Amino acid sequence: MVGEMRPAPETPYDKYxxxxxxxxxxxxxxxxxxxxxxxxxxxxxxxxRLTALRQIGLFDENISSYGGxxxxxxxxxxxxxxxxxxxxPEIKVIHHHYRTLPQVxxxxxxxxxxxxxxxxxxxxxxxxxxxxxxxxxxxxxHPKWRHWLGRLWRTDVIFRLLWFLYEIVPFPFSNYLVRGxxxxxxxxxxxxxxx
Numbered sequence: 001m002v003g004e005m006r007p008a009p010e011t012p013y014d015k016y017x018x019x020x021x022x023x024x025x026x027x028x029x030x031x032x033x034x035x036x037x038x039x040x041x042x043x044x045x046x047x048x049r050l051t052a053l054r055q056i057g058l059f060d061e062n063i064s065s066y067g068g069x070x071x072x073x074x075x076x077x078x079x080x081x082x083x084x085x086x087x088x089p090e091i092k093v094i095h096h097h098y099r100t101l102p103q104v105x106x107x108x109x110x111x112x113x114x115x116x117x118x119x120x121x122x123x124x125x126x127x128x129x130x131x132x133x134x135x136x137x138x139x140x141x142h143p144k145w146r147h148w149l150g151r152l153w154r155t156d157v158i159f160r161l162l163w164f165l166y167e168i169v170p171f172p173f174s175n176y177l178v179r180g181x182x183x184x185x186x187x188x189x190x191x192x193x194x195x
Contacts, residue, residue, distance in 0.1 A: 003091025112189020
């Protein structure tokens with residue numbers, strides 16, 4: 001079960017915080033009687049039966065940098081219990097870990113460089129979730145537009161354009177720009193891991 005995260009009272013409430021706590025994203029896009037995808041099951045506001053954890057194992061200790069350990073564990077849970085992950089908006093969890101969007105983007109870039117290659121190798125199905133379908137050789141049989149879109153999306157020009165637009169566009173429209181910035185940071189990190 002995953003619950004609803006709410007910001008701590010002392011948290012500055014900027015557009016990025018609005019994206020996190022008010023945006024229609026993640027588990028909020030599911031009804032409470034609908035099984036969740038592992039992609040939206042995060043462990044910072046969750047409860048898992050001990051018997052399930054004993055069956056699938058704990059967090060992967062090879063992941064020593066930020067991120068991915070919860071998605072990787074959720075993937076294993078989902079493989080064993082595909083209809084066992086649910087969202088309950090009535091469960092409220094106060095989140096005290098405030099980070100600015102620039103801090104998050106830097107963390108996501110490092111995650112793309114250090115953790116995603118390991119996750120993609122361990123579970124190839126996770127590679128696509130982290131932009132793997134935009135990384136391949138031009139003549140590999142994949143659509144060429146994805147190759148070029150992946151290359152374009154990780155350029156400084158696109159990143160700066162997205163940031164500029166993020167600063168001037170009001171919430172909730174800024175949510176699309178947050179997603180774009182996160183994707184760009186992740187792809188930039190992945191590109192550095194492959195060079």
